[in-house]
Amino acid sequence: MTTTRPSVAVIGGGISGLVAAYRLRRSLGSVADITVVDDSPRLGGKLRTIDLGGGPIDIGAEAFIARRPEVPALLAELGLTDQIVYPAGLSPLIWSQGSLNRLPAGTLMGIPASSESVRDLVDEQTLSRIAAEPGAPFEWTRGSDCSVAELVSQRFGDQVVSRSVDPLLGGVYSGLAETIGVRAALPTLAAALDAGAQSLTDAVAAAVPTPTPGPVFGALRDGYGILLDALRQAADATFVRGEASGLRRDGKGWNVDPLGSVDAVILAVPAPRAAVLLAGVDADIARIASGIELASSAVVALRLPGQVDLPQNSGILVATDADLTAKAFTLSSRKWTHLADRGEHLVRVSFGRFGASEIVDRPDGELIELARADLETVTGITEEPGASFVQRWHGGLPQYSPGHTEIVAEIESGMTQFDGLEVAGSWLHGVGVPACVAVGTTAATRIFERVAR
Incomplete structure (x- = not known):
C-alpha cells in the first residue's frame, strides 16, 4: 500500500x-x-x-431490474435476500385522448414493430403510415445518433411519440423523446440500425427482447x-x-x-x-x-381507503398530448402484493418532465390537490386520502x-x-x-x- x-x-x-x-x-x-x-x-x-401510516413505502425509485445481477447480489452479501419481492403481474395503462388504453404490446420503449400494437392510441392515418414504413426510403449512418423523437416522428408520426413513447421515457428519465438520444437510451435499437436494418420497423423487431421466464422487476x-x-x-x-x-x-x-x-x-x-x-x-x-442536463420531478404519495375501486392495473402512464398535469400514476397496492396485504390502497402520482420543472416548486397542498384531481379524472376516485406526502427531486434525473x-x-x-x-x-x-x-x-x-x- x-x-x-x-x-x-x-x-x-x-x-x-x-x-x-x-x-x-x-x-x-x-x-x-x-x-x-x-x-x-x-x-x-x-x-x-417513508412510513405513510400503514408501513414503509418508497417515494423515489421503487423497483430494480431483476434480470440484472447487481442488486440481488448486493442484497445477498448484506443478508437481505429475503427482502426481495416481485410484482403481482398486472399491466399498466396509458391515459390518452380522454380515456384509459392498454399499454401497447411488442414495442421497444413504446416504439412499435407493427401498426396493430398501437391501434388503440393513434388515428387511421398514423396506422397507415406505420404499416407503410418498411417500404419508405430509409437512411441511417452507422455510429450516428439523434433524439428518439426525431427518429420516431419522421418514420411513424408525432402521435406515436406523444402517446406511446413519451409516457414510457418519462417514467424512466423524467424527460421527453426529444431530449433523449437513441444510442444511450435504446442501445439495442442503435445496434440494429448500425447492423443495416432497412427500416425502423425492422430495427425495432430485431431489438425487442425475446421474452424470458421470470419477473422483470423486483x-x-x-x-x-x-x-x-x-x-x-x-x-x-x-x-x-x-x-x-x-x-x-x-x-x-x-x-x-x-x-x-x-x-x-x-x-x-x-x-x-x-x-x-x-x-x-x-x-x-x-x-x-x-x-x-437534469430534470426535476415530484411524487405525491396518497394512502386511500381499501374499499376504493382502484383499477386492476399496475399504473397509468400519461400521454404528453393529454390534458393532465400529472405524468404518471403508480397504483402501488395493485402493483405489489406485499403492499396490497396492508388492506389500504397506496398510489403515487408523479409530476415534472425536463423543461417543465415549475410544477415541482408548487406548494405541497397545491400538488396534493392536483394529484387528487388528476386521479379523479382518470379513475373516478373522489375519496379523501387518509395520509399524503410530497417528495421533490430537484435535478433528480440526468437527460x-x-x-x-x-x-x-x-x-x-x-x-x-x-x-x-x-x-x-x-x-x-x-x-x-x-x-x-x-x-x-x-x-x-x-x-x-x-x-x-
Missing part, C-alpha cells in the same frame, strides 16, 4: 456513493479511513422510504431504506454533512475542502456538481460534464441526450490521467439502481487498485 492507513473521500451519499464506500471497506479493510461527504440532511440521494418488502441502512453500517465510514467546496491535486493524493488531504476521491454526485469540483482539476472535462455515450466516454477517458480520482452516478451508464450499484463498484475497484499497489 502507499500508506499503512489509506484514506478515501466519497463525495455524495446516494446509492452510488454508499455502494462505493461499502466496497472500499470490504477491499481495504478496517484500517482504511473512509469518509462520505453529503450536503443532504439524509443519505440515499434519490432513494427514500423491489424490497420494507423499501430501499433497508438497503441504505445496511450499506451505511457495513461501510463503517465517517459521514460528514456538508458540501465539498474544492478539489485539487496534493502531491500523490488529493485535497478536498473541507476534509484536507486524502489518498483518493470518488465523485458520486450529479454531473453539474461533479463539473464544479473538477473545474480546478481539468477545465475541459469539467466543461463536458457541465453539459449534462441522456443525443451523443451522451460519446460524452461519457470522453469524460472517462480523460479521467484516466488522474490517479486516485473516479466518478460515479446515474449520469454515466444508466439511471436505474442496478446501474448505479455497478458504477459505484467499478469506482471503488479502481481506487483499491490505486491505493493497494
